[in-house]
Amino acid sequence: MERKIMFSCVDISKDFSGMHALDRVNMEIYEGEIIGLIGENGAGKSTLLKIIMGFQQQTSGKMCIYNELFAPMSTKEANQRGIGMVYQEQSLVANLTVAQNIFFGFEKRFLRFGFVDWGRINREAKEVMKECGAEGIDPKKKVSELNFATRQMVEISKVLNSVKMSGASKYLILLDEPTSLLNDEEIKILFCQVRRLREEGHSVIFVSHRLDEVLELTDRIYVFKDGSCVGEVKTPGADEGVLYEMMVGRSSSGEYYKVERQTVPEEEIILEVEELCLIGAFKDVSFQLHKGEALGICGVVGSGKEELCSVIIGDEKADRGKVTVFHSEKKFRSPEDALRCGITAIPKERRTEGIIGIRSVGENITISNLKKLGKGIFLSGRTVEEKGNEWIERLAVKCKDVNSPVQLLSGGNAQKVVFARALQSGCKILILNHPTRGVDIGAKEEIYSLIRDITEQGVAVIILGDTLEECIALSSTILVMKDGLVTKRYDAPKENKPEQVDIVRFMM
Amino acid sequence: MKILIKKKLPDISTWIGLAAIVSLIVLFSAMNSSFGKADNISNILTDISPLLLMASGVTFIIVVGSTDLSIGAVCSLSSILFVRYAEHIGLGAYVLIAAAGLISGLVIGILQARFKVPSFIASLGMMSIWESLALVFSNSGTIQLNPKLWYTVDWMSAKISIIPVVFLAALLIVFIYLLIQHSTRIGKYVYAIGANERAAWMAGVPVEKVKIACFGAAGVCYALGGVMFVAKMVSGSPNVGDNYTLLSIAAVALGGTSMAGGRGSVVKTMIGVAVVMIVRNGMTVTGVDSFWQKIVYGMIIIIAAYLTADHTNKEQIIK
Numbered sequence: 001m002e003r004k005i006m007f008s009c010v011d012i013s014k015d016f017s018g019m020h021a022l023d024r025v026n027m028e029i030y031e032g033e034i035i036g037l038i039g040e041n042g043a044g045k046s047t048l049l050k051i052i053m054g055f056q057q058q059t060s061g062k063m064c065i066y067n068e069l070f071a072p073m074s075t076k077e078a079n080q081r082g083i084g085m086v087y088q089e090q091s092l093v094a095n096l097t098v099a100q101n102i103f104f105g106f107e108k109r110f111l112r113f114g115f116v117d118w119g120r121i122n123r124e125a126k127e128v129m130k131e132c133g134a135e136g137i138d139p140k141k142k143v144s145e146l147n148f149a150t151r152q153m154v155e156i157s158k159v160l161n162s163v164k165m166s167g168a169s170k171y172l173i174l175l176d177e178p179t180s181l182l183n184d185e186e187i188k189i190l191f192c193q194v195r196r197l198r199e200e201g202h203s204v205i206f207v208s209h210r211l212d213e214v215l216e217l218t219d220r221i222y223v224f225k226d227g228s229c230v231g232e233v234k235t236p237g238a239d240e241g242v243l244y245e246m247m248v249g250r251s252s253s254g255e256y257y258k259v260e261r262q263t264v265p266e267e268e269i270i271l272e273v274e275e276l277c278l279i280g281a282f283k284d285v286s287f288q289l290h291k292g293e294a295l296g297i298c299g300v301v302g303s304g305k306e307e308l309c310s311v312i313i314g315d316e317k318a319d320r321g322k323v324t325v326f327h328s329e330k331k332f333r334s335p336e337d338a339l340r341c342g343i344t345a346i347p348k349e350r351r352t353e354g355i356i357g358i359r360s361v362g363e364n365i366t367i368s369n370l371k372k373l374g375k376g377i378f379l380s381g382r383t384v385e386e387k388g389n390e391w392i393e394r395l396a397v398k399c400k401d402v403n404s405p406v407q408l409l410s411g412g413n414a415q416k417v418v419f420a421r422a423l424q425s426g427c428k429i430l431i432l433n434h435p436t437r438g439v440d441i442g443a444k445e446e447i448y449s450l451i452r453d454i455t456e457q458g459v460a461v462i463i464l465g466d467t468l469e470e471c472i473a474l475s476s477t478i479l480v481m482k483d484g485l486v487t488k489r490y491d492a493p494k495e496n497k498p499e500q501v502d503i504v505r506f507m508m
Numbered sequence: 509m510k511i512l513i514k515k516k517l518p519d520i521s522t523w524i525g526l527a528a529i530v531s532l533i534v535l536f537s538a539m540n541s542s543f544g545k546a547d548n549i550s551n552i553l554t555d556i557s558p559l560l561l562m563a564s565g566v567t568f569i570i571v572v573g574s575t576d577l578s579i580g581a582v583c584s585l586s587s588i589l590f591v592r593y594a595e596h597i598g599l600g601a602y603v604l605i606a607a608a609g610l611i612s613g614l615v616i617g618i619l620q621a622r623f624k625v626p627s628f629i630a631s632l633g634m635m636s637i638w639e640s641l642a643l644v645f646s647n648s649g650t651i652q653l654n655p656k657l658w659y660t661v662d663w664m665s666a667k668i669s670i671i672p673v674v675f676l677a678a679l680l681i682v683f684i685y686l687l688i689q690h691s692t693r694i695g696k697y698v699y700a701i702g703a704n705e706r707a708a709w710m711a712g713v714p715v716e717k718v719k720i721a722c723f724g725a726a727g728v729c730y731a732l733g734g735v736m737f738v739a740k741m742v743s744g745s746p747n748v749g750d751n752y753t754l755l756s757i758a759a760v761a762l763g764g765t766s767m768a769g770g771r772g773s774v775v776k777t778m779i780g781v782a783v784v785m786i787v788r789n790g791m792t793v794t795g796v797d798s799f800w801q802k803i804v805y806g807m808i809i810i811i812a813a814y815l816t817a818d819h820t821n822k823e824q825i826i827k
Contacts, residue, residue, distance in 0.1 A: 315710065339712030347710050356704040356711075358770050367700050368711045370693035379693045421711060 003030045004066070006203050007083075007172050012061035014047055014227075016408060021047040023228040024061065031170055032201045034194060036214040036235065039224030039247055039440070045207050046410075048224075049174050053085050054078045065172075082168025084159035086175050092143045092155055099125035099139035102158045106165065125157075128164075132157040133193050148301075149186035152178060156193065171202045178206075179213055180438065191217055209440055211240045223247055244441065256445065257473035261452040262494040265293035265476055270460055271343075271429055273312070276321030281307035282484035285321070289429065289460045294451065296463045296475025296492070300507055304484035305464055306348070309431050312462070313345045314338040325429070339368060342428035346418050346435050348464075350411065354418040357407035361399050362388025364406050364417050368425035391420035395450070412443030419450060430454065431462045436470065448474065468500050480506040525763060525779035529786060536790035543793050550670045554740060556785045557678040558583070558733035560778065562752055563759040564685050565729030567777045568722040570760050573702040573769030574620055574627035576723065579730050579756050581638035582612050583749030586734030588646045591744035594657045601660065605731045612638065613727025617720035627723075635753075642746035650745040653738060661739035674736055681729065685774045694718060703770030751802070758805050759784045761812035768817070784808070 007029040014022040022044045029035055037045050050056045052063065054072030063070045065081055072078040075085075092101045099122045103110065110117045110124075125139035134153040143151060156178075163171045175194070179187050194204050194217060208214050214221060215235060223231040223246040231246045271289035276282070282304030289295055297305045310316040312323065314332030323330050325341045332338045335345070347353035356364055362384045366373055373383050388402035395416045399409050406417055415435070422430055432451070436444045451474060455461060465471025472478065472492060480488040480503055488506040490498045536543040562579050569576045586605040594601040612634060619630040653661070664674035689695040697718045700708040709715045730749075737748045763780030765772025784805070791801050 313710075334712075334714075334716075335710050336712045336714045344712060345710065347707075352704070353706050353710050356700050356707045356770075358703045359699060363696060363700065367696065367708065367713060370696055374693050377693075378691050379696065380691065384696070425712065 003032070005029070006031045006033075006066060006170055007070075008064045008067075009048075009052075010062050010064070012048065012051060012058045012063065014044075014051060014056065015059045020227045022051075022058070023226075025224075025227075025229050027222060027229065029172065029203050029205070031203060032198050033220065034198055034204045034206055034218045036218035036221035037205055037207045037224065038209075038211065038214055038221060038243060043224035043247075043440070044227040045224055046176070047227075049085060049176055049205070049207065052078065052083060052174065079162045080166045082163050082166050082171045084163040084171065084173050086152075086155050086159050086173065086178055092151055092158070094144040095142060097122075097140050097142055098129075098137055098146070098154050101143055101154060102128055102139070102161055104158070106162070128161045129153070129157045132160055133189070133196065149182050152182060152186070152190070156190075171197075172205065173197060173202065174205045174207070176207045177209065177438065179208060179210065187213070209438075211243055211441075214243075215240065247441065256448070257470070258448050258452045259473055259494050259497075261449075261456070262294070262474075262476055263292045263452070263455045264493070265290035265460075266458070267291075270326055271312075272322075272324040274322040274324070276308070276311060276323065277319050278304075278307050278311055278316065279319050282481070285481075285486055287479055287486070287489070289462065291460055292455050292458045293460045293477060294455050294463060294475045295461070296465060296471040296478045297481060298465070298468060298471050298478060298503055298507060299481035302483075303481040303507070305481050306433070308481075309345065309433055309462065309464065312338070313343055313431055339425060339427070342426070343431070344368060344422045344425050344427045344429075345431035345433060346415075346422055348433040348437065350414055350418065350437070355406045355414050358405050360388070360403045361392065361397070361406055361409070361417055362402040365391050365420045365424055368421050372426070387424060391417075391424065395420055396446070412439045415439050415443065415447070419447070423454065427459065429460050429462070431464075433464050434466050435463070436466050468503060472497055472500065472503065478503065482507055522764065522776060522779060525776070525783060529779065529782050532783065532786045532790060536786070536793060539790075540793045543790065546670045548789070548793070550667065550672060552785060552789050553670075553675040554665075554672045555789065556781060557672070557674045558736040559752065559755055559759060559785060560675075560678040560781050561681055561729045561736070562733040563756040563777050563781050564682050564774050565726030566756050567760050567763075567765060567772060567774050568685070568689075568698055569627070569726050570757075570765055570767060571702045571769055571772045572698050572719055572722050573705060574719065574723075575631065575757070575767075576616065576627060576726060577631040577753055578612060578616060578635040578638060578727075580749035580751065580753040581635040581642065582609055582727060582730035583734040583737070583752055584746050585638045585642040585645070586731035587738050587744035587748050588642050588651065588746055589744075590735050590738050591651050591653050592645055594660050595654060598657070599660055602735065605735060606728050609727035609729070609731025610724050611727070612731075613723040613725065614720060616727075617723030620723070621716040621719040639746070646744065646746045648746060650743050653742045653744070655742075658742060661735065661742070664736060664739035674739060678736075681732075682774060682778060689774055694721070698722065699770055701769075751805075754802075754805050754809065755784055755788075758809040758812065761809055761816060764812075764816055766816045767813050771816075780812075 009027040012025045122139045268291045299305045478490040619625040620627040666673045759780035763776030
């Protein structure tokens with residue numbers, strides 16, 4: 001039986017103020033097919049998804065659904081044609097219930113004498129979730145009470161529901177990094193659901209930075225690089241090496257984490273934490289940080305590691321305990337105080353805490369260091385540009401120029417700007433809160449090199465890794481936290497790294 | 509080279525503003541021949557000065573992402589205080605009212621930055637307090653400046669050719685603001701805080717201090733604005749500043765400074781002030797009723813805020 005082409009793109013291009021985000025991309029998706037979409041950050045994956053969903057319109061080219069022209073101007077229009085998207089950062093409204101979220105925007109259907117019939121919404125939400133294999137979630141629960149994995153299920157149910165209401169017989173579901181916040185068990189459930197969609201004849205576009213997942217799940221893979229599609233691979237027969245090479249144009253190596261460059265911490269203690277306590281988050285945490293040390297803190301969400309970092313950089317105040325920096329006791333009231341002592345952080349949420357989106361690359365890079373860059377009270381705009389250009393070159397940041405707003409940069413490049421900001425501040429202690437979150441493999445590798453560079457220069461780093469593997473590989477010392485307590489401390493010299501399974505025992 | 513050219517040219521909103529000024533001048537000159545006379549120009553410049561000062565002050569507050577409704581009240585109170593206390597301390601009254609304005613601004617700034625009271629509410633509260641104090645100090649009426657004390661404000665009414673000194677004084681303060689905006693780190697901080705306060709805080713920007721300083725400096729501007737009215741009318745009045753909260757914010761918005769913070773400039777405000785004052789003076793010269801004038805200002809502020817609103821928000825949802 002001939003399979004029908006469900007969705008196609010022909011020569012889609014998108015320009016952003018002179019930069020090609022997409023360059024003549026062609027794509028065909030058959031009914032009942034799972035397509036993998038991979039590429040480095042800034043390769044154009046997100047832009048393509050945005051165009052398909054009607055968030056943005058292409059500069060040239062066209063899209064078709066079953067050979068019928070498709071030119072959505074909004075998400076709603078895309079939904080009406082049977083296309084739905086599950087976002088990387090979830091789009092649920094946290095203070096509404098599960099059922100309210102699923103039928104968000106469709107309340108009109110449930111009106112009874114002008115009022116919403118919540119009972120019926122809850123019943124139907126239950127039905128919808130059952131169809132998606134997510135039974136067992138109480139539709140009356142507020143989303144804020146659910147954990148991330150469950151929210152993801154709700155999100156998927158919501159998207160499926162909204163395309164179902166379109167009446168289209170076959171759907172196309174876009175999944176943008178759906179697994180980044182899930183654990184292995186949850187990923188399995190998600191994959192089951194995706195495969196079920198395929199069996200029913202629907203199609204899925206799956207975007208992920210984890211190549212193993214892409215290889216496991218998809219039928220066909222499109223590889224993106226610098227805004228164009230550099231290859232189309234049938235999944236059976238492909239392996240990570242091949243994909244990796246296509247994506248970055250250079251071959252992967254075993255020394256991914258640059259473990260051989262790991263430094264041995266020096267004698268000098270530059271930060272000492274004694275019996276630090278923040279009520280409701282962590283208790284009696286003590287550790288020492290040496291010059292040139294990379295201290296990894298492992299623990300599940302809720303173990304208190306995030307809050308510990310917040311206290312160290314002065315974003316939150318400890319209830320008890322002592323923090324000694326360079327042999328003098330400190331009580332930081334703000335990140336400004338911490339910065340003065342040479343401590344700064346790469347925050348976890350890049351878009352909201354890391355970058356100042358509408359301001360320029362140069363301003364972002366210099367903002368932590370203006371006091372030293374100025375002459376007296378004055379500061380020339382040119383100094384800011386010069387410093388910005390210096391870092392753009394050093395870290396190979398891809399941007400139009402030093403004056404373009406950071407929000408136009410891709411995730412990986414924006415993260416490099418945040419790093420440049422921290423390094424320009426001349427910090428002695430750098431806290432890396434998920435430094436490679438939402439960053440592609442190429443940029444990740446560059447960031448790993450950078451971390452090695454700075455520890456070689458004697459900067460001490462505290463790492464909250466994106467994955468356990470990353471945390472182990474990068475750190476020379478590892479603290480394991482569970483329920484707000486430090487449960488284990490490992491030395492992790494480069495020759496003798498602890499095993500993941502051992503660490504997990506102290507985390508769970 | 510390309511970058512150089514781009515940097516020299518102001519953006520479109522500035523050009524629109526300048527075009528508006530020119531066309532308004534042409535329009536009002538055509539409608540009333542006295543509009544373009546030296547006397548009227550001198551008048552406009554004198555009239556424009558307090559607004560220029562107050563709007564410059566509030567510009568930084570808006571760029572930093574806050575707002576201030578106490579502008580007019582501080583201005584009125586300072587006119588009263590000046591007239592009352594010049595009797596006792598002569599020129600020292602300048603220091604007194606500057607201090608009063610500073611304290612008023614600092615209070616709002618501290619309430620906002622430290623205690624997280626929305627600036628809208630904090631300044632609304634202060635507005636009520638200052639308005640009432642102005643009435644208390646003046647026995648709810650205009651008070652005349654003792655002719656013996658005219659020397660304290662006379663210098664402002666002097667003219668160099670047709671340019672009044674008071675206008676030059678206002679320009680000087682605008683210039684200081686411009687210097688801070690362009691060539692100091694505080695300027696960079698102001699924009700960073702307005703654009704993303706959380707990120708600025710995490711990057712070690714002294715968020716509280718900068719915000720409090722913006723409010724404090726603005727308070728001084730409003731108070732000096734009050735003295736300019738004393739110079740013009742040789743009296744203080746508890747409601748002289750009433751219109752100026754609306755006018756100042758209208759001027760800032762009209763100049764193209766974003767009400768959401770992070771974007772804008774004192775230069776834009778200057779253009780906004782010029783447009784507002786020409787509209788006002790033009791309406792007066794052509795005999796438009798003052799009640800109708802307020803309707804026009806109200807519309808200006810809404811349209812201007814609409815034009816500068818962030819319509820690109822659509823993009824950020826997905827990120």
